[in-house]
Amino acid sequence: MQSTPRSPLARLETMLLIRAYEQQLVALQQNGAPGTCTSVGQEACAVGVVDALDARDRILTNHRSAGHLIARGAAPERLMAEVLGRVDGYCGGRSGSLHISARELGVVLTSTIVGGELSMAPGVALAHKMGRGAPGGIVAVFFGDGAACEGIFHEALNLAVHWALPLLFVCENNQWQAFVHRLETMADPAIGEWARGHGLPVRSVDGNDAEAVHAAATEAVAHIRATGSPYFLELRTYRQRGHYEPDDQAYVDKAELQAWLQRDPIRVQGERLIGAGAIDAPGVAALERQAQERVEAALAFAQASPWPAAETLLDHVYA
């Protein structure tokens, strides 16, 4: 699990690792591996929030989970093995990329059903509240702007608020819901207003600024630990690549994409740190190489990992 607290520099390092890892998945898919939903452009959301959590806490995520997992300390080796369906994956290859849970890291019940994470998160938080988790632990649930359209969003908010559950709602509003733009599915603004209607604290921040996210998340987590009650964070960000690989993004407004690319979260964090003298450009380049090497090692590990045996097909259906 990630060691906390971590520095802005460590966050840059992690974002670079996430980026390098997902770029590798893109290349893999182009060579015939299964497609994945990358979080390229959303790395600041992952590191900003996950760095505000500690070992007591639990995380639920969805189909776009690589950032959350790596920020939490998941090994790219085992993630990649999972994506390739090999035995050394966190789920022994049964999950593939879409529902990777890593219980040992506190990343639980990952679901690729949009809204699935929202349906289960209150139960995990209830268990914590009833003393089944680590004392003081809270639960963070990551979901997208699309998931906010599902009815379960409303049901989960009402239950979390009314039962005072220690639950951090983290909506990564990346403007896209597969092949549909957010503005085609809801008013503007919408998500924050919907959440406010439930009467819990709601904050909307720049999801491409890792430090802004981290500051907001730290405050949110403190609030939840102090009150035992939920908090809602909306992170405004952008899905830089397609919904999944491959995706030509023909339906994407180029100008909007360009504008967001200018505000790439890694670039923002890099410039901040260089500006503050915490690192220089060559230093950043070195970190990039480091990340790339790690990912190449991970790939080698994953490709060397064996396929699950056919006889294991029916394992783990029941307890």
Next chain:
Amino acid sequence: MQSTPRSPLARLETMLLIRAYEQQLVALQQNGAPGTCTSVGQEACAVGVVDALDARDRILTNHRSAGHLIARGAAPERLMAEVLGRVDGYCGGRSGSLHISARELGVVLTSTIVGGELSMAPGVALAHKMGRGAPGGIVAVFFGDGAACEGIFHEALNLAVHWALPLLFVCENNQWQAFVHRLETMADPAIGEWARGHGLPVRSVDGNDAEAVHAAATEAVAHIRATGSPYFLELRTYRQRGHYEPDDQAYVDKAELQAWLQRDPIRVQGERLIGAGAIDAPGVAALERQAQERVEAALAFAQASPWPAAETLLDHVYA
């Protein structure tokens, strides 16, 4: 169908008919007929809203539908025949009391699945918007405070707002959700706030005052006809009897019940009209007798109505 516009006196008359009809159902159940969910105490919501609609409009309702149906001009004879499962019922006895539709009156797709009416209403409104209904027609959907807890409430609101559907949301907040008080399931206030989050006009009025409801509904309907867009009405009222018959209401706070009984909607309307000199006490008593006679005639009709033949069991499964 009810002739509109109708007078406050006509509304009193209709409320008395609804009340007499449901009291008759209560008596029937005590003699072994199927139990029903009565709307005793909520008659002002029904007449106030339905009187603001006209023949072009459509209504969706739920398990607690007697008021909406009678206000719309449904014949107590056929309603009672339906409750008793006889062929002369609006649904030939297949529905019983829980999902009575009367298409000829524009009361469509009644569902006893809480939230079912909310899931279908946008589609009916969409058909109107796309020219399949009477020009200028709108759709009114009646649902309870409990239905507002279902995810479909959120999904229906978002769709109606984003697609600008001519839909009037009417939440009869009668404080109860079967055997659970509203305050056990949501914040206070909640429903209006949830709706406001969707950015449509929201108004909350005294659901025990037929004229207040009627004025608000008239304004809401005018808004929808003018803009083609949805409107949300919350009617604060109270379920005077149990969730269904029989129900000893052991779980009900007597003081709260008493307080609301003081504000019984029929009493409120009666006193208003007597105060205005529109009618005197004996006149009200006469209307009550009239209603009672009508209901007794309805009962005779229903009991004389034949049972559906066993051979018809499989009719109407498919078109």
Next chain:
Amino acid sequence: MSKTTRMTVEQAIRQALREEMLRDPTVLLMGEGSATKHRDLVGDFGPERVRNTPLAEAIIAGTAVGAAASGLRPVVDLLFAPFMTYAMDALVNSAGKLRYLSGGQFEFPLVAMGLTGSGWCVGAQHNHNLEAMFVHAPGLKVVMPSTPADFKGLLKAAIRDDDPVLFFTDLALLYQEGEVPDADDFVVPIGRAAVARAGGDVTLVGYAKTVGVCLQAAEQLAAHGVAAEVIDLRSLKPLDEETVLRSVRKTGRLVVVHEASGLCGMAAELAALAATKAFSSLRAPVVRLTGPDAPTPSSWMLEQQVVPRPEAVAEAALGLMADQPVRAPGREEDHRMVENAV
């Protein structure tokens, strides 16, 4: 044998809940009105463990799934089975699949209760025997008892089970009485059928209210000198194939009786079982006597028609004894047979 007490199915369910909550502090009861209905349990175990929920089946079931994977043993009352359609994602996609997809990282010790069946004239949105949908879904267990003792013993087993269990109560049985063992440790294992009556001529299989139907039919058959064996499935999944097959191999004749539609229902599964694994023993066609492939009407007169009657079961069994082909559709009561309902 240990002592027993006479009680209704409803009382047996309450006893099972109380005993398991006493036994295991992680057991939790949630539902729309659960706290209202179980005041006594709220009193004894506190409002944390016995909860009224918002009116929202999806989050009730989803919360049960999340809690089950996190150290609690939730029992959720979803009221009438058709309301489970709102909880379908949580039950089918989460509870049934996430253990497998995670490579065994999670367990889901939860029980989801629902009411099914005719008797209250409430119509198809309340009265729908959809248990077979959950039998078809992977990773779930499905239990549907017929006697107070089995209701108690199987609910206790379901609560102790580490897998998600759908527990269906045929509402027509709620106030039926029977003897129930007193012993705290009385548990009926999931996955075992019961031979409700032994006989060598024909096998009648039912579950929930149709077990009684089959027993009455067996009485009528006895009068004709036909010894019917009646099997109460009790658990629909895992299915006790052995007990069914042993009986069919003995009698060579099978009549499956249930209220649910026969199309892809348990009657289809059992007929398939016989045709695939007891074929050489079969002496006559299998008969399915089930509710029709139609929504259930509210009208008392029509509702009556959808439950298979003992007379029809006995008649079908006699037909098999005479080794006549299953009679063709068209007779007055035939609309109750799936052969005709499809």
Next chain:
Amino acid sequence: MSKTTRMTVEQAIRQALREEMLRDPTVLLMGEGSATKHRDLVGDFGPERVRNTPLAEAIIAGTAVGAAASGLRPVVDLLFAPFMTYAMDALVNSAGKLRYLSGGQFEFPLVAMGLTGSGWCVGAQHNHNLEAMFVHAPGLKVVMPSTPADFKGLLKAAIRDDDPVLFFTDLALLYQEGEVPDADDFVVPIGRAAVARAGGDVTLVGYAKTVGVCLQAAEQLAAHGVAAEVIDLRSLKPLDEETVLRSVRKTGRLVVVHEASGLCGMAAELAALAATKAFSSLRAPVVRLTGPDAPTPSSWMLEQQVVPRPEAVAEAALGLMADQPVRAPGREEDHRMVENAV
């Protein structure tokens, strides 16, 4: 015969949508990404009739139900079949029951489309053949073609049908090519199976991708001098009992092959059909070769295992010819057989 054009299943679906939207102005297409995916249709029929929706299956399906009862003919794309769990109330409780419960006051001419099956390594939350759940539910029709021509003809029929139709597309077939009749009025009636290959020795029944599996098995069997008849169900509900029974009465041997779990699945239904209505013609046990009763794994190596293979089908059929009992579980490929998967 009229002219035909070679195209993929995906193109056949697009053509059917276009032709029916041209033919009937009340036809409406809605779904998460439907407008993005069908730019051309938006261009030709306008944004009112081809809509991207919010990401909310329950309201998509509910809206289709409400619109269908109000004069429109909605086609909703629910993407992958497991997402239909969110739409279950609208499909099962509203579309399937409200016509009946209202005494026939409403019709629900809607089509709900979903993707099923293995081939993309996406795991059980995307890959779940749950079509049998809708066969078990009343008031619905269920269609699942295997050829481009049938995809086109059955989708057109489904859109014209006045009842709610679930239209499932096995994703493994999407890019498979075949000849499709050009005629605008080409429609394949719902409820009729097709004899994909004639033969007198054994009946192999499949649907969707397993029709191809059965046809390959038939080839292999021919090499052994066994003439297999292959039936493509095409419609799962209403089921073409006649065509299946005619074949089974002729061959006396039945092997049912599908990817869905066999438990309360179509294989159970067909085995039951044979055991109840063609019993006297059966010469050997029925065999169910189906996907296991387990969630579908993502790993390519494991996903491969869940689809019945031609070799297994041929082997099972040969076993029946030799009139051997269905072989006992335990062999390497047996986990693909429901007998073993339960």
